[in-house]
Amino acid sequence: MLETLPQNITALPFFDEGHASLASGLNDWAHSNLTNRVHVGDVDALCKKLVKQLGQAGWLQWCVPQAGGGALPALDSRSLCLARQTLGYYDGLADFAFAMQGLGSGPISLFGTPEQQAKYLPAVAKGQAIAAFALSEPEAGSDVAAMTTRATREGQNYRLNGIKTWISNAGIADFYTVFARTECDDVDGVTAFVVDADTPGLTVSERFDVCAPHPIGSIEFSDCVIPATQRLSEPGRGFKVAMQTLDVFRASVGAAALGFAQAAADMACTRAQNRPMFGTTLADLQITQAAIGQMATEIDAAALLIYRAAWQRDVLRQRTTKTAAMAKLFATEAAQRVIDRNVQIHGGLGVKVGHPAEMLYREIRALRIYEGATEVQQVVIARETMRQQQGDMK
Ligand code: COS
Helix, strand or coil: CCCCCCCHHHHCCCCCHHHHHHHHHHHHHHHHHCCCCCCCCCHHHHHHHHHHHHHHCCHHHHHCEHHHCCCECCCCHHHHHHHHHHHHHHCHHHHHHHHHHHHHHHHHHHHCCHHHHHHHHHHHHHCCCCEEEECCECCECCCHHHCCCEEEEECCEEEEEEEEEEEECCCCCCEEEEEEECCCCCHHHEEEEEEECCCCCEEEEEECCCCCCCCEEEEEEEEEEEEHHHEECCCCCHHHHHHHHHHHHHHHHHHHHHHHHHHHHHHHHHHHHHCEECCEEHHHCHHHHHHHHHHHHHHHHHHHHHHHHHHHHHCCCCCCHHHHHHHHHHHHHHHHHHHHHHHHHHHHHHHCCCCHHHHHHHHHHHHHCCCCCHHHHHHHHHHHHHHHHHHHHC
8 A cells, every 4th residue: 555665764874784774674564564554443452462563573672772671772762763754654553552662661761770670671672561651640731840740758658649641551551650749849849750550549540532543541649659669760850851751752753753744745646646637647737746845855854853863862972852852843743734735635535534644644633742742842942042042152
């Protein structure tokens, strides 16, 4: 149905040979194993199956560092982005399954003790444990620091109370990385924890549907007692744990959007060249060529921003708050435009429920919201730009 993913991206100077072989190996696997992006049926079962499949095939090794059974010594942004771009090209749910293994365990990979890493990461890499990231709350989404979930220290334990919502994998996760307030009411009072899904006092309080179905819901902590050994990093460091984890994964959200956009552009080209119209084909109409020209340019611009941010983190080892925000902002907004144009090129078929063009239209929307909405990225970019400009003036 879909054409194969263009491989020439890894010829750019951002990549090494390992990246080229990851991209082509995963592309071959996905081409054979992810043959339909439109899923029907029990989304929990589908997602569990995809995690298992990705784990068995070895692809989840790029979600964790070597110490936890991963492929490379540390999380590699370029590999995460290539994997999400490739999976996103074939199947949004497969990309979701991969991404949540990485994001949900990301705070453990980045900040966990060797014991915490050994306890959780190998199972994540094999697809034997499902991870989730529990940051947002009903009254604290974009404004994370407004969270009210509380973890109270009691001797060797913490007692958690509160509600987290918009939690992907709620209900199927084996553990949640959770951010809760332990101290003062500002950003310095947040601490990160790992909470096993079967801990008494932790319940999945709600499940809901979203336009591109995946497991998602709310979880509630009601006098949920966990040992202090489940704390990640120091008390009061949780906000930075969350932000630094998001810095890694935000560029990869852009990469998933890039994969979606490439799928849409391929479909648009195929459709335009095969659709007879006005005695010629749709592709011969200059108005279609204008659309395809714009799509291709936006796709390449998104790719360059994504891999610039990933390369900056991996190779220059710099903080990528600004460049990752730019990559996520541009790639998700551009993908929305590309996917919308593909719907237009497909005419009525583009809105037919169950058609891949319609599926992509539903799949892209959430990426402009989750892991920091477009408007949050704009704020982050503006702040960093002004901070840099102030620094330059000194
Ligand atoms: N890396 C490291 N430290 C960071 C950081 C980053 N990327 N971003 C902020 N910090 C630090 C700041 O340096 C500051 O530290 P000091 O107090 O030591 O100076 C501290 O964290 C607080 O930062 P800031 O003042 O920017 O906090 P705000 O509450 O104003 O943060 C935004 C605002 C919008 C940036 C933040 O709330 C955010 O990213 N929101 C979106 C959250 C999100 O993605 N939600 C989706 C959940 S996952 S689906």
